[in-house]
Amino acid sequence: MNAAQNAYQWKALQLKARHQVYTLLSGHNLSKLHGEGYDFSELREYQIGDDIRKINWTISAKLGKPYIKELHANRELSVVVAALMDASLYFGSGNAKQVKLTEVATVLGYAAQQNSDLFTGVSYTQHRTDATPPTKQLYHIEQFSKTLFEASLLNTVLDQNTAIQDLFKRVYKPSLIFILGDFLEEVDLSLLAQKHEVIAVIIRDREEESPRKLGEVTLSSPQENKKIDTYFGQRSREKYLARLQAHDEALREHFARYDIRSVKIFTDDEVVSRLTRLFI
Template structure:
């Protein structure tokens, strides 16, 4: 296994098992849980489970403990296009590996099975349903070694395939950079499942600097661009990015979908904790 990948797995496993993360992986309430007992609140537990009436009588915070009746079905969808092979601090693709691995380790920690996919112009099974740490490592290795060059995302095809292939209610994590989202529509999938969207970006691609004469190659299509990257070109480009993101954010908000944007120079685990809390 690649040394860089080993470091990612060690880091994500440590954080998933030592940090208070994943306790609120689903926003669904009151489904599939039986009351077990009352106990004194401990730091890091979900304050939503505090029984305020009992706490007032006991003069200390008391929480309700529940037994889980059924497992959560977790689907990790890694949207790997050529555009993820970019990053000024680290590749967006590496951030996707880190986030997918963390989610996998959270699942093993909680005893919930997860299935992972690689998606671009089609939907490809990455690892089968499992709770084992081995499958987290396998998923990470498959994503890390996947050749994203000359790949584009066909959102309509991918989302249609997800809707048809996932039969049981699941929590679906979509991880990608979400550019060119004209045919990105989650309404149908969201009616059947719970969705969390993790948007991976590099700050330079949102606010590039004037570089003068450039010769660039699009990693998604291998098309070459030769011209001048001046202030006028950058202004038009930034306008298009903002329009894309405005449409994306509005759609996610209208669907009631949790989401966050994570930059390559940020700690992705902290942003993940934020969206899962």
């Protein structure tokens, strides 16, 4: 793919993500918290244990009962999108998983900006880490999207647990953290989950979970640039699926143990239809 085609594809992805957020996600903003703040939320009758300083004496005198004003919390939600990226995002004949990961990250960035939340994007590859400042500006969100889309990943292997340790040190403020990757390697999110609300977004290709019998075939590793001639028949398929299912079951148990929500998005899925429940 030449530079012009690459730029066109990224621009189309960006426009698609923006359309999904500003039309399909409209009205699904994250709920504001009650607490100390400046924006009126609701008027309700005083209950034992409420702070008496919140009593609105004028309204209470008119209604004959003590009433308090609840205010929206004067706090911003910190949204962090962290992408774990290496050559495993290449599957089959191309990098469809990388493209889908970029789309998911872009949708999350636009959604945070629409909701007036602080957005931070962090991408981890074998050779570098890129991060935006905490921002509400579309420029930084779109540059982060471009960084993910253009990342050169062939023949790279990411140490994911080292990346997660770096993320823990990097994000000081309690945040809503989305971890994006294919989660085909073991990764420990327990440290992050102690301080933050963590959501794992698993990017997969359907054929990774339901491979065909290929017979005589040459398989190549995008991470190590190695090729092997083999026979991938029914027995090989069953062995592969058993290992994948065991891995994914261990992953689900890890998420359940540390209260980590997760969603799986395939390369042919509509992103918003899979993410909508996270915004309700």
